Amino acid sequence: MTHETLTVTDNRTGKSYEIPITHDTIRAMDLRQIKVNEDDFGMMSYDPAFKNTASTKSTITDIDGDKGILQYRGYPIEQLAEQSTYLEVAYLILNGELPTQAELDEWTREITHHTLIHENVKQLFDAFRYDAHPMGMLISSLAALSTFYPEASNIGDIKSRDLQIKRLIAKAPTLAAFAYRHSVGLPYNYPDNDLSYTGNFLNMMFKMVEPRYKPEPALERALDVLFILHADHEQNCGTNAMRSVGSSNVDPYCAAAAAAAALYGPLHGGANEAVIRMLTEIGSLDNIPAFIERVKNREVRLMGFGHRVYKNYDPRAKIIKRIADEVFAVTGANPLLDIALELERIALEDDYFIERKLYPNVDFYSGIIYQAMGLPTAMFPVMFAIPRMVGWLAQWVEMLDDDEQAIARPRQIYLGARNRDYVSIDQR
Ligand code: ACO
16 A cells, blocks of 8 residues: 655754645645654755745646647647637636637627727826837836725725726737837827727737728737636746735736746846847858757857747647648748747757757747737737736635645755854944
């Protein structure tokens, strides 16, 4: 018979402890009983960057990094990308089940009717410098929304919580598009409620003087698929920020601003911009072998390759590669695609990449598509933040409803000085 326990012997004292194992995991608090004497605080575990620590139980998103599998609420990402829509997936991620037609219609109606932002929020954008980064504007405007909806601080009120969730999902594209329009000096476009979630986003981004904007169906659908692929990715840096900041019981606008700030970093949502820079620098197919040599000599990294969790082809990258063709059929080819395809072909045959299990990740092809759609690189992290809003919110709700969660407050190993007497400035 197997015992679902771990026996630990403390060689300092010779004592043994039996620690329960649940879901292949031990509880860090079970280590606290391990002490050398009664005054001892007890054993802790040390895990900078949470590389081997589960911060929560979750039922939202599952990744099998070795097999290259990604599922939302048990549904494979490939099926959702093929057959679903972003708003349906958003409903699934938030509620745990796919909606009926009536539920989807009501959900779509509600999201569509919360897309407008207060005119004072519009003025907030005017206050930014002409060349302000759109991600900085998005983060600031998300936090600013908390001042327009002060009832949002009542996070225990389920009705109010649901309303704020709808507002955040509905207004994220509006804030993003207003940030873009400000950064290029164009007038803001108000939402068009007759359009789909992504069709309206394209309208707010690209409408010029025509009376009615008609989104190109292929681009509208491609963007919808990209949004599905980015909707959630379990406990990544931004989501961890949402949960950690949200654990103080702050309102969801401020928590979402913190999550977006985490996403802004080049190690997280900024990698697709680095891919474009890299492909532009390589410039032509002839230069690829020399670039690969530089990667192998550790002078540069092959951006858009490798992942902390995926040790196989990122399933999202496979889908993105396919929709790239559909986008380029409308926009015309992006010459960087040929370089990317050849780079991938050579890398996947090379021992350096094979041994380290380095495959293209979601960012390898997404930037090329966004660029072909006419988006400047500064907008790439914004394009990630819009769909990730639903993931942040679902994870936030899961955290609030979890009785085991409390304010996030890690321990430290203090290695600094102790018990020093203050020395007056003339004595130093
Ligand atoms: N190019 C070249 N070598 C690489 C790359 C790469 N892109 N990624 C990893 N390696 C090598 C490392 O040098 C290391 O080799 P070594 O064992 O000989 O020292 C080995 O592969 C393992 O790499 P780590 O850095 O330990 O892997 P980690 O899990 O910490 O890093 C990361 C993952 C940050 C994504 C890394 O692969 C990377 O920097 N990739 C490029 C940036 C990128 O595309 N980021 C987007 C990630 S997806 C997202 O956030 C949405």
